[in-house]
Amino acid sequence: MMLNTLKECPYYLISRVGLLVTAALKKEFASSGVGQVKPAYLCVLMSLWQADGLKVIELSKKAGLEPSTMTGLLDRMERDDLVARTADLTDRRVLRINLTKTGRQVRDPVLKVVERVITEVFDGIPQEDISQTKNLLRHVLTNAHEENI
């Protein structure tokens, strides 16, 4: 394996692209009227837009994050008026995470920003290559026995 230079290391490349996209999303959210949305909120929002009222543990499984990480994420999202925690009537250990009105309203502009940023980031790269890379990444997650892939 070639590891003489950083740019030969796939971990370095993946990390840097991740930071790059995060920075681009943050900037575009801020300048597109959805400044309360942070890149890290995306995995929660996209899950809830599909199925509102999920449990914390369900959200963390879908996002691939630890429940303890989800706690802080939801704190900030609640502060930013995107979600609300509500008690589960049948199991008092459980909190249901519900979208607020704002959380539902930002859906279209947020998805537009994500599509625009991803399009710009992958500008000039054939769609087939992007698909192949996504398959490879999904394969990696499967290798690691990750759920929800």
Next chain:
Amino acid sequence: MMLNTLKECPYYLISRVGLLVTAALKKEFASSGVGQVKPAYLCVLMSLWQADGLKVIELSKKAGLEPSTMTGLLDRMERDDLVARTADLTDRRVLRINLTKTGRQVRDPVLKVVERVITEVFDGIPQEDISQTKNLLRHVLTNAHEENI
């Protein structure tokens, strides 16, 4: 663009693979006798193994991190006896970052761990696909006018 599910979102896939590899590296460093090495140190160590005595700003350019991020990273690496800051004789603004004896000694075991983890992570994926993905990621960084690619 397909964005109905998280697993169709390249940003989600890249982020999760990044976290996955970070966790695997952390665990393997700890169990391979180089427990003082953290995944984030890699970009600094690999740069210094090639050219010792770089400036903070040179390291941050090579790593693609902000100088303010590099400060904290170097604090922890100094605490863990991997690097030392030394004054530059010709420019008193500059600090030269030098490897310690330990920093030089961990090179071989650290690179072995990185190779092993990467091999495991990409297990079952043709080398050609990995190369194509690395090219795509480098292309993305070039799109963003990043240096050192």
Next chain:
DNA sequence: GCACAATATTTCGTATACGTATAATCCGTA
């Protein structure tokens, strides 16, 4: 029914990243 294991969430300490502001130093030019 009751002790105990399992589950759901949070808390706390730490690592890693950013952006803005600040301090120290260097350099070009009047």
Next chain:
DNA sequence: TACGGATTATACGTATACGAAATATTGTGC
């Protein structure tokens, strides 16, 4: 040579992530 702008590094506040431990509740086996 003195001054103003550029450069280098750090400090500070915040966001995002983990793991270990704590808390509250539910479920299970006897």
